[in-house]
Amino acid sequence: MINFYLKSIKNQPKVHGSVCVIGLGYIGLPTAALLANRGYNVIGVDVNKKVVDIINSGNIHIKESGLDTFVRAAVESGRLKAYTEPKEADVFIIAVPTPFHENGYDIPTPNIDYVISATKSIAKYIKEGNIVILESTSPVGTTEKVAEILAQERPELFKTVNSEGKKNANHQSLIYIAHCPERVLPGKIMNELVENDRIVGGIDKISSQKAASFYKTFVSGEVLITNSKTAELCKLVENSFRDVNIAFANELSMICDKYGIDVWELRELANRHPRVNILYPGVGVGGHCIAVDPWFIVADAKKEAKLIKTAREVNNYKTEWVIEKIKNEALKFELKNKRKPIIACMGLAFKPDIDDLRESPALYITRALKQDNLNILAVEPNICEYEEFEIIDYTTAIETADIIVFLVAHKEFKSLITNHQSLLTNKQILDFCGVTKLS
Ligand SMILES: NC(=O)c1ccc[n+]([C@@H]2O[C@H](COP(=O)([O-])OP(=O)(O)OC[C@H]3O[C@@H](n4cnc5c(N)ncnc54)[C@H](O)[C@@H]3O)[C@@H](O)[C@H]2O)c1
Known part of the structure; x- marks a missing residue:
């Protein structure tokens, strides 16, 4: 092709x-x-x-x-x-x-x-x-x-x-x-x-x-002509639009968690409304575009860019929220089993099926867990090695881990759910990116 x-x-x-x-x-x-x-x-x-x-x-x-x-x-x-x-x-x-x-x-x-x-x-x-x-x-x-x-x-x-x-x-x-x-x-x-x-x-x-x-x-x-300032703001606005909409999905996922509601089911149902289109929630927002560019507006238009600033904060907070969730589950496991769990962090990239780690919330989460002295296995099928962590093959990680945390919905993980369900039996699964729902 x-x-x-x-x-x-x-x-x-x-x-x-x-x-x-x-x-x-x-x-x-x-x-x-x-x-x-x-x-x-x-x-x-x-x-x-x-x-x-x-x-x-x-x-x-x-x-x-x-x-x-x-x-x-x-x-x-x-x-x-x-x-x-x-x-x-x-x-x-x-x-x-x-x-x-x-x-x-x-x-x-x-x-x-x-x-x-x-x-x-x-x-x-x-x-x-x-x-x-x-x-x-x-x-x-x-x-x-x-x-x-x-x-x-x-x-x-x-x-x-x-x-x-x-x-x-x-x-x-x-x-x-x-x-x-x-x-x-x-x-x-x-x-x-x-x-x-x-x-x-x-x-x-x-x-x-x-x-x-x-x-x-x-x-x-089409090549569309404007002036330089409009072109600059246009790009920043495109990414801010995405950030604001993802923030809505992420905020919703935390609200749903509070009520014990499956956000993926809720999203499916709400999106049946002809004019509603809620995006996927995840572990935050990464990459050096959507996680960065909105700040270029907020830094210069502090009074005006209230919604854009809040969206950035919501998406960053979602990452901290995920870390707390994982730590709580690790503590529960330790109290029950009298040992620390092995946690497989599934995905380090900032979004599915790429090797880009820039501003990646999944990397940030894995790093934070390691800094908290938790036993983590870092899995990233799109990367062979990384200086901070040994990169573990995903099937080995799943076999070894007690808690499997899906951080990025890579295609390898989706196919694992579809084709090798048995590997996941008796494992505790925390799915923050919908791998188990989207497969
Ligand atoms: N990556 C994307 O998907 C994407 C999408 C849209 C816009 N952008 C924007 O495009 C720009 C470039 O992003 P990127 O992803 O290609 O960055 P990158 O980090 O992949 O590459 C930038 C390259 O520039 C080199 N460099 C830095 N200073 C230099 C200099 N003075 N002279 C020569 N080389 C220099 C670096 O060594 C590096 O190899 C950024 O503003 C980014 O926000 C990126």
Whole structure:
């Protein structure tokens, strides 16, 4: 399937030009590989030399369906080369991390240090007519900040008269700067990079148009034009919408627990209402998008963003609630059996069927149980090793454990419930993600 998809991309009419992609992670590398297979000469840049070496050998350092095929083909064609320093290109795409500062206050603040250093790193390579696109999820005003930095570093590119003496009527600079947030789903990135609609917001109209024309060379979804601030807030709002809705499901799961009601049954029944669609509850919210981006709004709009802040708090509280539940069950077991139980923590990733541990509530829970001196077995079928815990095969863990805690609804766990029920006989099961209900 992915080979067919790759072939169809390569067979499209030829494109010309070069693209420099800064940051070769979950977003930058798939984008770089896609563009190279589309026909662009791509300079991939990452500050991590190990990442650069792996990519130049035609391999990948992250797990993403179909990415290996795309990267191998891109490197073998000579159209994707990775470096630790940027080079000249027609288009620059910045896809570096935008985490938050863990500053001890109750509202984390966005950390745009990587964007600032990536912008400074490309400044000396930019020429008149280039397009600079910020793809990193960013607080409102960051694209304008990118423009400010470039104006400081390269004032000659921000003149109102170009090198041929022509006046720039509608345009603040000789380069084009825009934000185009990424909204791909891990696991489906190679398809969604092409098929999703894209929002492109320039610092001025012509920047929006130039950046949109670039995306139209490889995106089959609609490319919608706006200004940079609207594009920035649009991405943050999309993730906040998800966070608020998941918070509702998580809050409901705790209310149901109080009354001894099965939240999964309740959800099914309530969703029979034609205009109700309650999402799945879980152990919290993770990943470096939904668990992070709402704070970018709250940090700057403290008085206004009350619901968004509360949703973040509810989802974080759900994780603490799960820890307390597990600890209580462990204590009951110990009182009854005069020994501490062995607890299998099933899943560490932030959501089903991926290897991404960033901001993962399941990892946080497993770590908290271990720090509380409980005997835990860490299970994550999508990861072979992890520095903090020995990763145990899931069938071994189930055979050994007294308490089996389902934290992430991975497909391996669902098939275990369907096909190997006998392994679970006489085990105490705590299912916080619906594995036993969704199988
Ligand atoms: N991962 C996703 O599913 C996803 C989805 C939508 C949006 N985003 C956003 O995209 C952005 C990138 O996320 P990601 O998941 O690709 O991050 P990532 O951590 O996987 O990769 C970022 C890469 O950038 C490199 N880097 C950091 N600073 C650099 C610099 N100055 N120059 C060159 N390389 C540098 C790092 O070494 C790393 O390899 C973030 O803003 C994120 O919020 C991510």
